Amino acid sequence: MPGAPNRPPSSTPEEPAAVPTDQAARAVLRRLGPSRVALRLDLWKGAPSPELVTPYDRAEQAFAKGDINGASGFLDQLSVRFAEPRWPTLPLPFRELRVSIPAPMPPQWDPDHALGAPEKEAKRLRRDGEKQLAFAKATIAWMETHGLAADDLPPMVSAAEAAFASEGPSPAVWENLDRLWTIVRARVPAPQPAGARPAPPPDAA
Numbered sequence: 001m002p003g004a005p006n007r008p009p010s011s012t013p014e015e016p017a018a019v020p021t022d023q024a025a026r027a028v029l030r031r032l033g034p035s036r037v038a039l040r041l042d043l044w045k046g047a048p049s050p051e052l053v054t055p056y057d058r059a060e061q062a063f064a065k066g067d068i069n070g071a072s073g074f075l076d077q078l079s080v081r082f083a084e085p086r087w088p089t090l091p092l093p094f095r096e097l098r099v100s101i102p103a104p105m106p107p108q109w110d111p112d113h114a115l116g117a118p119e120k121e122a123k124r125l126r127r128d129g130e131k132q133l134a135f136a137k138a139t140i141a142w143m144e145t146h147g148l149a150a151d152d153l154p155p156m157v158s159a160a161e162a163a164f165a166s167e168g169p170s171p172a173v174w175e176n177l178d179r180l181w182t183i184v185r186a187r188v189p190a191p192q193p194a195g196a197r198p199a200p201p202p203d204a205a
Contacts, residue, residue, distance in 0.1 A: 019178040024068045026178050030128075031075045031097075032063060033181030034135040037142055038082070038094040039191035050193035052081055060190070093134035129169035132177050133161060139184055148187050156180045 020026050035056055039048050055077040062070035079099035082090060090098065136157045143150040156176040163172035 019182045022068070024072075025063070025066075026174065028059075028063055028068055028071045028075065029178055029181050029185075030132055032059060032071070033184045034094060034097060034139065035059075035075065035078060036185060036188050036191065037135075037139045038090060038097055040146075040188060041091070041094065041142070043088045043091070044191075046192075047194035048191055049087070052078065052087070053191050053193040055081065056191065093131065093138050096131050096134070125169040129164050129173055132173075133157065133164065136160070136177060136180055139180075143184075143188065150187075153180055153183065 020029060039052060039056055055074045059071045059074035059078065062068075062074060076099070079097055081087070083098040089095065136153075140150045140153050140157065143153075156179060160173045160176035160180075163170055163176070167173070
């Protein structure tokens with residue numbers, strides 16, 4: 001309208017239009033989101049080591065190019081590095097992102113060794129769902145304490161929790177969580193390694 005004042009820019013960043021449709025890409029998304037937040041936790045004092053940020057950055061770049069296997073491989077590297085004793089210990093639930101390299105052991109030492117393949121897969125999916133819900137709750141709490149918009153995220157977690165309680169790790173659970181991680185990656189600034197210039201806030205022009 002002529003003479004109307006200019007509308008101030010929105011402080012909410014633009015969100016991606018949709019989550020990935022490919023299931024392998026969604027699985028990587030569920031690791032990228034929590035890893036991004038883990039690398040921005042206060043324990044790093046604002047600048048984690050480049051040895052941690054580099055595999056994460058490479059995973060993001062591979063994911064953006066559609067190289068899902070490459071992204072997964074770089075996230076595997078990051079998970080192993082998270083478990084190295086030279087770094088601060090991640091708080092729960094982000095500690096679950098760590099993957100240590102265990103010493104060789106007989107298969108029968110695995111408590112799930114006697115389970116059939118379907119039972120093992122069902123147990124794995126349930127553990128994944130529990131971890132994802134914990135990651136999501138911790139991420140929202142971190143975003144709220146760091147001034148990032150998160151008011152629209154708790155309903156997604158509530159819906160995922162309700163579906164998980166009644167149906168287990170069903171598609172309804174992942175639909176809500178995958179949408180949440182898509183939003184988180186848009187709103188949480190990428191981690192910057194030690195010695196790098198700090199990233200601008202997400203709503204900066």
